[in-house]
Amino acid sequence: MDHSAFRRTAVAPVLAAYAGTPGVDAVMLGGSTARGDADRWSDVEVGVFWSRPPTTAERLAPAPSVRPGTPEHAGSPWFDYLSVDGLAVDVEHALSSSVDETLDRVLAANVPDPDGLTLLKGLVDGREIAGPRPELVHTWKDRAATYPRGLASAIVEQDGAIDKFWRCQMLIERDNPVLLAREFLRMTNQLLAVLHAVNGCYSGHILAFKRLDTMEAELTHAPHQLAARLRAVFTAPPPQATEILRQLIEETYDVIEAHLPKVDVERLRTRFRATRTPTS
Secondary structure, eight states: OOOOHHHHHHHHHHHHHTTTTEEEEEEEEHHHHHHTTOOOOOEEEEEEEESSOHHHHHHHOOOOOEEEOOOOOGGGGGEEEETTHHHHEEEEEEHHHHHHHIIIIIIIIOOOOOOHHHHHHHHHHHHESSSSSSHHHHHHHHHHEEEEHHHHHHHHHTTTOOOTHHHHHHHHHTHHHHHHHHHHHHHHHHHHHHHHHHHHHHOOOOOGGGOOHHHHHHHHSSSTTTHHHHHHHHSSSSHHHHHHHHHHHHHHHHHHHHOOOOOOHHHHHHHOOOOOOOOO
């Protein structure tokens, strides 16, 4: 079964309904359905861009099964959820003016805002653009096509500061796999955010990393066998997993050094290697 094609067909009436709603500038299909790599677990993501704030009634009108998520007064973006032929559909509503402001903040001012990076990832993946002003989305996609090196450096400076690695040994000795897994997750998230930035790929959310093999294929500059080694961090015995993660982080600093020479990698390495000596 072609899960992406099935989802595109199922959600087409919803896209058309939103596209014809007064006040809507454009609509867009996003996520794995737009990319063509949806599987049987995938939901469907829809973006709706408004020229003015929508009312709750306007947000709910295109489909009878819509469940409102964000209160009307909360401000852009608003999130709603619906079911179409048994499929979960997540609808994100945003003011077109807010999208412009976000792109200015992230792409022009190089602010590593996770929500803004998630939006940019969505725009890059977006397909099946419709509505009275589709040129807006195409303009945003054109802007997103060039990943600023200043933004990459800002993300690396922020997420490359991976600290307190010594906690891994402490948690191994305390036989606390729960907190150890949390530390592994924190550090692998930072590592992957850095690698995406070095490669000029947008990622503002952990779900950007959900298909490890596909992700590895997209990251030209990265430690070798990245996906397999990441899996091993969460499946190998704790001492071995800790060493695998240490090597991945050190190799990631090598990648930064080679491709973002303006970043002070030595500062990042020093912070990562800092240790705490336990009392005897």
